[in-house]
Amino acid sequence: MCSVCGCHNEQSRLISIEQDILSKNNRYATINRDYLNERNIFCLNLVSSPGSGKTTLLCETIKALGHETPITVIEGDQQTSFDAERIRKTGVKAVQINTGKGCHLDGQMVGRAIDELKPESHSILFIENVGNLICPAAFDLGEAKKVVILSVTEGTDKPLKYPDMFHAADLMILNKTDLLPYVDFDIELCFQYALQVNPDIQILTLSATRGDGMKSWLNWIEQHRE
Numbered sequence: 761m762c763s764v765c766g767c768h769n770e771q772s773r774l775i776s777i778e779q780d781i782l783s784k785n786n787r788y789a790t791i792n793r794d795y796l797n798e799r800n801i802f803c804l805n806l807v808s809s810p811g812s813g814k815t816t817l818l819c820e821t822i823k824a825l826g827h828e829t830p831i832t833v834i835e836g837d838q839q840t841s842f843d844a845e846r847i848r849k850t851g852v853k854a855v856q857i858n859t860g861k862g863c864h865l866d867g868q869m870v871g872r873a874i875d876e877l878k879p880e881s882h883s884i885l886f887i888e889n890v891g892n893l894i895c896p897a898a899f900d901l902g903e904a905k906k907v908v909i910l911s912v913t914e915g916t917d918k919p920l921k922y923p924d925m926f927h928a929a930d931l932m933i934l935n936k937t938d939l940l941p942y943v944d945f946d947i948e949l950c951f952q953y954a955l956q957v958n959p960d961i962q963i964l965t966l967s968a969t970r971g972d973g974m975k976s977w978l979n980w981i982e983q984h985r986e
């Protein structure tokens with residue numbers, strides 16, 4: 761169970777606990793954002809349900825950007841360092857945060873990871889949030905942009921079923937498009953749903969394993985770094 765859900769608590773107490781947690785989080789997020797902005801570090805927070813392809817996309821992005829751009833990564837998971845190890849194999853520095861029973865990263869955890877990583881000025885910092893399409897939507901980490909990754913195996917209806925996440929995101933990446941011939945997924949309708957909950961959301965399609973759409977994603981990063 762997560763600290764925001766707090767289902768043991770009665771409603772009014774729950775709301776005040778929630779407000780406390782979020783305002784404390786926002787203070788940490790502001791410190792992170794100021795630190796990153798002062799150093800011109802472009803920070804992206806990748807959010808999705810488990811297994812949509814965040815780590816795969818990150819590894820491919822790091823390889824594609826080569827060593828022209830300094831990159832560091834903060835990896836969030838309940839348990840294991842599997843993802844940080846996958847990232848380190850590409851040659852960049854990664855810090856793993858294990859949240860234990862927690863279901864999202866928060867501003868304080870990210871602040872500690874930034875202290876440890878010490879990303880250089882003019883670099884890119886990727887944060888891979890815990891696989892969870894609900895709670896990470898509520899927690900600002902101090903990032904410049906939130907990127908939600910949905911894969912075609914998860915179903916057309918997800919933007920409507922989990923609107924908070926799609927509402928909070930700046931960009932939606934529809935991943936695993938190589939699997940479209942094998943699954944019942946309606947791209948047009950999914951985009952319509954995403955725009956219904958967030959008319960400002962930008963949308964890209966991608967296959968992280970096959971490479972289709974990578975160029976548009978890399979262009980999006982370049983455009984938004986400036």
Ligand SMILES: Nc1nc2c(ncn2[C@@H]2O[C@H](COP(=O)(O)OP(=O)(O)OP(=O)(O)O)[C@@H](O)[C@H]2O)c(=O)[nH]1
Binds near residue numbers: 809811813817891936
């Ligand atoms: N077919 C296909 N498989 C993909 C694609 N991207 C990722 N996968 C596969 O999907 C599975 C999960 O990918 P990960 O990158 O571990 O997903 P994740 O979002 O990092 O997962 P968590 O960290 O557990 O939330 C792996 O088996 C990947 O190889 C894709 O574009 N197409």
Ligand SMILES: [Zn+2]
Binds near residue numbers: 761762763765863895
């Ligand atoms: Zn939760």
Ligand SMILES: [Zn+2]
Binds near residue numbers: 814815816888
């Ligand atoms: Zn991952």
